[in-house]
Amino acid sequence: xxxIFEKPESIREKETHYCPGCGxxxxxxxxxxxxxxxxxxxxxxxxxxxxxxxxxxDYWNFDVTEAAHGRVPAxxxxxxxxxxxxxxxxxxxxxxxxxxxxAEIIHAANRGENITIIFVxxxxxxMTGGQMAPTTLLKQKTATTPAGRxxxxxxxxxxxxxxxxxxxxxxxxxxxxxxxxxxILKAKKAIKKAFENQIKGLxxxxxxxxxxxxxxxxxxxxxxxxxxxxxxTKEYPLKIFKDIT
Amino acid sequence: xxxxxxxxxNEALAEAAIxxxxxxxxxxxxxxxNEIPAYMSKRMPEAGGVFIQSESELAAINMVFGSSLTGARxxxxxxxxxxxxxxxxxxxLAACELPAVIxxxxxxxxxxGNIAPSQSDYFQAVKGGGHGDYRQIVIAPASVQEMAxxxxxxxxxxxxxxxxxxxxxxxxxxxxMEPVEFKAETKPGIKKDWILDGCKGRKPRIIKSLILNExxxxxxxxxLQKRYKEIKDKEQRCxxxxxxxxxxxxxxxxxxxxxxxxxxxxxxKKGKKVGMIRPITLWPFPEDAFKKLAKKIKxxxxxxxxxxxxxxxxxxxxxxxxxxxxxxxxxxxIPGEDDIIKEIENING
Amino acid sequence: MKEEIVFAGFGGQGIMFxxxxxxxxxxxxxxxxxxxxxxxxxxxxGTAYSMVIISDEAIASPxxxxxxxxxxxxxxxxxxxxxxxxxxGLLVVNKSIIDIExxxxxxxxxxxxxxxxxxxxxxxxIGNMVALGALLAKRKIINVESLIGGLxxxxxxxxxxxxxxxxxxxxxxxxxxxx
Numbered sequence: 001x002x003x004i005f006e007k008p009e010s011i012r013e014k015e016t017h018y019c020p021g022c023g024x025x026x027x028x029x030x031x032x033x034x035x036x037x038x039x040x041x042x043x044x045x046x047x048x049x050x051x052x053x054x055x056x057x058d059y060w061n062f063d064v065t066e067a068a069h070g071r072v073p074a075x076x077x078x079x080x081x082x083x084x085x086x087x088x089x090x091x092x093x094x095x096x097x098x099x100x101x102x103a104e105i106i107h108a109a110n111r112g113e114n115i116t117i118i119f120v121x122x123x124x125x126x127m128t129g130g131q132m133a134p135t136t137l138l139k140q141k142t143a144t145t146p147a148g149r150x151x152x153x154x155x156x157x158x159x160x161x162x163x164x165x166x167x168x169x170x171x172x173x174x175x176x177x178x179x180x181x182x183x184i185l186k187a188k189k190a191i192k193k194a195f196e197n198q199i200k201g202l203x204x205x206x207x208x209x210x211x212x213x214x215x216x217x218x219x220x221x222x223x224x225x226x227x228x229x230x231x232x233t234k235e236y237p238l239k240i241f242k243d244i245t
Numbered sequence: 246x247x248x249x250x251x252x253x254x255n256e257a258l259a260e261a262a263i264x265x266x267x268x269x270x271x272x273x274x275x276x277x278x279n280e281i282p283a284y285m286s287k288r289m290p291e292a293g294g295v296f297i298q299s300e301s302e303l304a305a306i307n308m309v310f311g312s313s314l315t316g317a318r319x320x321x322x323x324x325x326x327x328x329x330x331x332x333x334x335x336x337x338l339a340a341c342e343l344p345a346v347i348x349x350x351x352x353x354x355x356x357x358g359n360i361a362p363s364q365s366d367y368f369q370a371v372k373g374g375g376h377g378d379y380r381q382i383v384i385a386p387a388s389v390q391e392m393a394x395x396x397x398x399x400x401x402x403x404x405x406x407x408x409x410x411x412x413x414x415x416x417x418x419x420x421x422m423e424p425v426e427f428k429a430e431t432k433p434g435i436k437k438d439w440i441l442d443g444c445k446g447r448k449p450r451i452i453k454s455l456i457l458n459e460x461x462x463x464x465x466x467x468x469l470q471k472r473y474k475e476i477k478d479k480e481q482r483c484x485x486x487x488x489x490x491x492x493x494x495x496x497x498x499x500x501x502x503x504x505x506x507x508x509x510x511x512x513x514k515k516g517k518k519v520g521m522i523r524p525i526t527l528w529p530f531p532e533d534a535f536k537k538l539a540k541k542i543k544x545x546x547x548x549x550x551x552x553x554x555x556x557x558x559x560x561x562x563x564x565x566x567x568x569x570x571x572x573x574x575x576x577x578x579i580p581g582e583d584d585i586i587k588e589i590e591n592i593n594g
Numbered sequence: 595m596k597e598e599i600v601f602a603g604f605g606g607q608g609i610m611f612x613x614x615x616x617x618x619x620x621x622x623x624x625x626x627x628x629x630x631x632x633x634x635x636x637x638x639x640g641t642a643y644s645m646v647i648i649s650d651e652a653i654a655s656p657x658x659x660x661x662x663x664x665x666x667x668x669x670x671x672x673x674x675x676x677x678x679x680x681x682x683g684l685l686v687v688n689k690s691i692i693d694i695e696x697x698x699x700x701x702x703x704x705x706x707x708x709x710x711x712x713x714x715x716x717x718x719x720i721g722n723m724v725a726l727g728a729l730l731a732k733r734k735i736i737n738v739e740s741l742i743g744g745l746x747x748x749x750x751x752x753x754x755x756x757x758x759x760x761x762x763x764x765x766x767x768x769x770x771x772x773x
Contacts, residue, residue, distance in 0.1 A: 042445035045315075048453070057451045063441040065314055066453035068337050071307035074299070078311020078319070079441070081295040082269055086443050104307070107300035251618045251627070251748075421656055422614065422629035424621045506654035581659060 008032040010041050012061045019126075021221025023178040023211025023228075024053050027120055030184060031089075032060065034192045038199065044087045045079055047072045051093035052126040070101025073108030076115045087198055089116040095125050098134035098158045105164070112169030112203040116194045119160060119206055122213040123232065130216030134158040137235050142216065157235055161208045165241035172197050172205040173241040179212060179228040183238075193245075202245050210236055249424040254392040254414060255280035257425045258348060259288065261393035262320050264430050265400040267346070268294035269312035269319035271305040273327060276360040277416040278350035281322040302327040306334030306347070313343040314452050316440035318400050322348035324416075325366050326357060329374070335409050336375030339469075340454035342439075344403035346396070347381075348412045350419040353577040361577020362416030362500060367554035370413050371528040378466050380473045382410040382480065383527040385498040389423035395525070397428060404435040406476060413527060415550065417500040417579075476529055483531035487513070487520030488538055493589060495521040496547040496559055496569075501580055505548055508585045519589060527555070535562035544568045544592055548580050568592075595625075596649040597735050598658040600675055601722075603667025603688070605642045608722035611748075612665070613644030616726055618748050619740040620648040628656035641670050648735055663733060665725050667708070669694055684732055686725055704732055706770055715763035723760045727767025738768050 007013070010032035016025045035041050041062045048056040050069035057064035067075040072090035080088040097105050097119050108115065124142055125131040131144040135157050139148040149157075165173040172194060176187040187209055194205035210232050214224035252260070259281045262270070270285040282298060289296035295312070299305040305321045312319040323331060328349045338345050351366045353359040366374075370383045382402050386395045392414065399410040441450055456462040486509055488494070495505040502523040512519040522538060524531050538545075544567050547556040553571045560569050572588045574580045599616070603609045610631050617627040630645045645658045664679050665686040666672035672685075672692055679685055681700045690709035706728050708721035715724070730738045742761045746754060 043443035045441050045443065054455055057453060060449075062449050063444050064449070064451050064453075065311075065341075065441055066451075066455060067310070068307060068333055071303065071310075071334070074304040074307035075311035075314075077297065077304075078269065078271070078308035078313070079315055080311075081297065081308075082312040082315040082317045082319075083442055103300050104304050107304065249621060251614070251621050251629070417630060417656070420631055422617060422627075423656070424627060500657075504655040504657060510654055579657060582655065583659075 008036045010035040010061050012059050014059055016059055017055065018052065019213075019215045021212055021214040021224050022052070023122060023209070023213070024120060026178045026184060027118065027187070027209050027211060028056060028059050030178070030188045030191055031091075031118060034188060034195055035062065037192065038195055040087045040195065040199070043085070044089070045083075047075050047088070047090045049090070049092045049096040050127075051096050053091055053093060053120065054127065056091055070096050070099070071104055072096065072101065073104040073113070073115070073117065077108055077111070077113050080113060080115050084114070087116075087195065089118060089195070091118050091120070094119075094121045094123065094133040094135040098160055106167070109164050109204045109206070110167045110169045114198055114201055114203055116198050117204075117206040118191060118194070119208040120211050121160070121208055121236065122211040124213050124216040126213055126216055135160070135236075137232070141218075159236070161206065161241045164206055169204050170206065170242055171203040171244050174243070175208040175210065175236060175238050175241065177210040177228055177233065177238060179210070179225045183229075197245050249426050251422050252389060252425050253280055253420055253422045254386070254389045255350065255419040256284045257389045258392040258396045258412065259284040261396040261427060262346065262400070263288050263292050263294070264427055265318065265397040266430070267318045267320050267400060268292065269309065269317045270294070270321065271297040271299045271308040272321050272323060273299050273302050273305055275324045275327045277352060277362070277419050278322050278324045278348065280419065281348065302330035303333065306331040306338075309345050310334055310338055310341070310343060313338070313345050314341070314441050316437045316442065318344075318404070320346040320348065322350065324350045324352045325354050325363070328366060328369070332369075332375035335381060336377050336379060337454055338409045339375075339379035339381065340377065341452050342407040343409075343452070344407055345409045346399045346403055346412065347409055348414065351413065351415045353575070359577050360416065362550060362579065363575065363577060364415055364499060364501070364550040365552070365554065365575060366413070367527065367549070367551060370411050371530070371558070379469065380528060381408060382406070382476065382529070384410060384412050385525055385527050386412065386414055386418060387499055387502045387523060389418070389421060389425045392418060393425050393427055397431070401431075402480065404437070406472060408472075413499070415499050480526055481529050481531040481533055482525040483534050484523040484525060485520070485534060485538070487518070488522070489541070490518055491520030492518040492543045493520070493592060494538055494542045494545050495519065495585070496524075496545050496555070497521065497549065498524050498527060498555065501548045501550055504580055504582055505585065508582050508589075511582065512586065512589070524555070530558045530562060532562040535559065539563040539566045542567060544570060546570045546572060546585070546588055546592060548585055549573045550579065551575055595735070596647070596651065597663055597733065598661045599646045599648070599663040599665070600643055600658055600661040601646070601665045601667070602641065602643040602671030602675060607667045608720070609642045609667065610644050612722040612726050613646045614748060615741060615745060616736070617646045617648070619744040620736050622744055623736050623740050625649065625736070626651060626653050628653050630656050641668070641674070643671070663729065665729060666692065667721065667725065668692065672696065684729070686729055686732075688721065688725065690721070702732065704728060704771060706767070708767075711766045711770060712763050715766050716759040717756070717763070720760055720763045723763035724767035727764035728771035731768045731771025738764065
């Protein structure tokens with residue numbers, strides 16, 4: 001009988017700590033499938049962020065380090081410049097990339113560092129208890145926006161792909177979601193391209209993955225998935241913002 | 246013997262780093278250490294290394310973190326306000342047991358302060374400016390030659406003990422020119438079997454600082470402490486002048502030690518029993534030498550370009566067995582020879 | 595022998611470079627040397643100094659409070675350092691732009707029209723070389739040929755075409771100081 005489904009070699013035999021319905025596990029797996037497909041596991045160095053995905057190294061079966069909060073792109077720069085023939089990717093959440101690490105992501109992108117960034121946007125801080133993220137929608141309730149995010153007080157949701165795509169150092173920026181099988185396949189295609197760009201030495205690639213956080217959205221896993229597909233994509237349209245590869 | 250060249254301290258330090266095999270430098274401009282990144286921007290490409298002018302001090306230290314975990318010898322440099330920004334990264338380097346050399350060419354503080362020489366970052370350097378129970382080795386050169394020699398030593402110590410080493414200089418040491426002779430390149434004999442370079446032919450490795458389990462984190466901290474103890478036992482360095490027949494010992498590091506040396510020379514010519522102890526490692530502090538001196542010397546006079554920081558370690562080292570006096574200037578003012586002589590006269594009565 | 599020299603003047607008069615040039619030449623003669631600049635904002639526009647110690651013995655402190663030699667390239671420098679020069683010391687005064695008469699009687703004073711001599715040498719901007727030549731005529735710290743010979747090593751090759759003019763300026767100053 002043909003085997004039609006198996007655990008990627010790049011993923012460890014370990015149960016994740018993520019909440020039911022969380023998108024991180026899916027994104028982890030998609031990355032690992034791509035790594036296997038491209039045959040780059042043995043030349044790969046991943047960087048885990050601070051946030052819910054901080055112990056991603058427990059699930060990935062390749063070399064991984066963990067950066068201080070927001071500093072993933074700087075650490076990635078140091079690794080890639082020292083070992084230009086290895087494949088380096090950073091995994092960042094919305095607080096990590098969009099708040100505390102904005103300087104690092106903008107400048108790594110603007111230098112055109114030949115790295116791949118996977119940006120998981122779930123609009124809340126999960127690890128610390130559901131506080132507002134830079135990407136939290138207006139009116140969205142969080143632990144620190146009990147009455148809903150109000151623009152006058154907290155500013156607007158930050159559009160990372162839109163922002164980065166204007167930088168000449170960025171060769172590829174796409175936003176995808178992990179909320180349905182069809183979209184997960186699209187996400188995989190995008191992530192694969194982001195790694196291929198690096199292999200070809202083309203420059204900085206980022207894939208933003210909209211991801212459900214049922215726990216802090218206060219929704220069931222099913223409703224959270226639906227919310228991502230129906231509501232979140234209104235504020236954060238799914239598209240290729242830039243592809244000059 | 247290599248040819249002597251006339252160089253400023255900052256450039257001598259940078260060249261020595263290259264000779265020591267440093268192949269990654271990231272930094273952000275700040276006076277009075279700008280000669281280091283400028284020199285590196287020219288020399289690193291020639292040496293086949295990487296130079297990056299980073300967007301911030303935070304980015305620089307984290308780039309060094311990334312480079313170091315690949316096994317490269319990596320360095321960053323800054324001056325006081327910039328070093329404050331690097332503290333987060335230094336704590337992570339210590340936690341991840343990553344070697345790195347961090348240069349602080351101190352200027353006047355607090356806050357933006359000024360660009361004049363100072364030693365007011367002593368506490369930050371030796372007591373651990375970042376969070377957590379960690380230490381860094383702190384090295385204090387006092388001449389351009391030492392800016393070179395001790396930089397090479399710093400890379401060796403960083404690799405040997407897998408931890409950050411800080412070179413603590415001041416604006417004068419950085420800017421001053423003196424003849425310097427570079428030692429030949431030494432092949433670092435330390436095998437790095439912990440680096441991340443892709444898991445080809447081996448099990449994947451993880452370099453991280455998150456240890457959620459309490460007993461495991463305690464165990465890790467105790468492991469670090471054991472290493473720190475070993476360093477305290479093996480790596481104390483200092484220079485002692487007239488340790489055997491002095492009534493009063495001057496204590497100074499860096500530029501003030503040069504001034505104190507002049508004072509000692511002058512007073513010795515007049516038959517005064519004055520000596521000097523110059524810590525070369527500020528952490529580990531050369532406690533053993535101080536303990537020995539405390540048995541023979543009547544009193545100590547600590548001279549710093551600060552309001553009195555190293556003096557606390559002097560008092561601890563001699564267990565307050567002898568009086569430890571203090572003379573310091575701050576804000577970029579430099580202790581004068583005459584002022585120090587006056588202090589000595591006051592103490593001797 | 596131990597000379598503690600302060601070169602002082604406006605930023606742009608080559609104050610740092612003249613210190614470096616004499617320190618480099620002295621090093622090549624096997625002497626101990628230190629050079630300290632003033633740095634930062636004061637280097638451009640304000641009063642700048644460089645301090646050079648040349649000695650047969652190892653140099654402890656590189657800082658100079660009371661120099662044995664001062665080259666004052668402008669008025670403020672003269673005012674600042676005249677009183678501090680050690681007795682029997684040397685003061686070189688840039689007569690071209692300083693109209694104050696030094697008051698000290700216990701030091702040797704050389705008034706020298708630095709700018710005019712530099713112009714005669716071919717470039718009015720290299721008064722610093724004239725001053726160095728004059729200094730070495732008055733105090734034989736090093737051989738003037740060491741100074742001239744060393745310039746090519748410390749000047750970027752882009753400016754090597756200017757070396758002959760610099761040499762001429764040094765010799766002009768040396769002649770003037772030897773009178």
